[in-house]
Amino acid sequence: MKIMPITIPKDIDKYFFNRQKDIKKINMYLSMLEEDIPNQILITGYRGVGKTFLLKKILQDQDEKFLTAYIDLSNIYARQRTDLTEEEVMKEILFSIKNTTSKNKKMHEKIKDSIKMFLKQLKIKDYDFDNPIDIFDIPIPLIKDNYEKLSKFVMELPQKIVDSTEDIKGFIIVIDEFQLLQSVKSPEAFFWLIRSYSQIQYNVSYIFTGSVSKTSEIISMLNGQTGAFGGRMIQIDIEPFTREETKRYIDERSNNIKFNDKGFNKFYECTRGIPIYINSLCSILPGNQICDENIILENIKLNIDQIAIMWIYVWGRLSVQEREIILTLIENDGANWTLLLNELNYSKPTISKYLDSLSNKGIIEYDFNKKYIISDKMLKTWLKNMNKMEDILYSKYYSIIFNNIQQYLEPII
Ligand SMILES: Nc1ncnc2c1ncn2[C@@H]1O[C@H](COP(=O)(O)OP(=O)(O)O)[C@@H](O)[C@H]1O
Ligand SMILES: [Mg+2]
Structure with a gap:
């Protein structure tokens, strides 16, 4: 039986489909590291479109001369x-650099000495050496009230590693779900x-990626005209599969799922070519008959929990205010400022803050109608299908679903 995964599988190559153009483009920018041209890249796209899977594939296939680190x-x-x-973000980057370098023993030996030198130069005083973390057998601090030194150490480390051996020509660092940085004290800094x-x-080269809309505040903070990178980051939007790609993908990878024309149109309209929806819907559709419009719609209705699975995680982490805004948008089929102010019991700055964070x-x-709307139809369908709005809002229900989902995911992962 063929499987179309809904999480990122261990065996990437077995399940990864296409994306040749994106891979070529991104690799072209990364390969310039060897010529001392460090491109910084920002990868956006809808949730579930395949950014993480694509980057894992790209990192996996890098030549040995480039080291890679992935931080989620x-x-x-x-x-x-x-x-x-x-601090936590810096530590996480440090861990992942450590993992990368400790995988390769020979290289590890080669760079150890120069990293030791580097640490000495930092003249660390306030480091707490009780901490069990080490890198190159040197215990690493950590770092009470000394964020400045920690960040200097972590940020300079990748270049030091490249400089310490001829064999390594570059370091590629991926920071996934970077939009979560909006909740650090000062994302701009x-x-x-x-x-x-x-x-x-x-x-x-740094690659920032996350499921943010192209016009969101965090993107302009990072790469807008007055943002830190001031437009110098190369911005690449990962598109959903086209109709043709979707057709070919299903022909090659599904359990013999067939459509009539209207059925395929409906399938494409509902999934919008987003791989996670294609995969989860295909794993539900019957393989022994021609799927028409009705079969598609019925199956979505019956299995919406399974199809919208990625949103359950997202929903579980939203604040009550954010959930209220979403439900207001759903009830009113989108809403402008006046409507939000009338319907919700919050001040203008509060609403503005949560609109930013949802975006x-x-x-x-x-x-274009000057209304805020829900970006994703499946999310909308899923929420509409819930009948106990109160419970959704105050998340009692969600801890239950959350636990169930964990059980359900474990065998797949
Ligand atoms: N190129 C692809 N080929 C096959 N399946 C894919 C592909 N891209 C994404 N998927 C499926 O969609 C799921 C979501 O992809 P993911 O990379 O996590 O999305 P994003 O990071 O953009 O939110 C993956 O777990 C995988 O099952
Ligand atoms: Mg992702």
């Missing part, structure tokens, strides 16, 4: 269940920090 900020969040701090180091490092999370958009 949602992991820190999941572990701590509180807001992110700058954090972006400027990365910018200031990346400017003087010729062999380190940073890629959940809402400002449409």
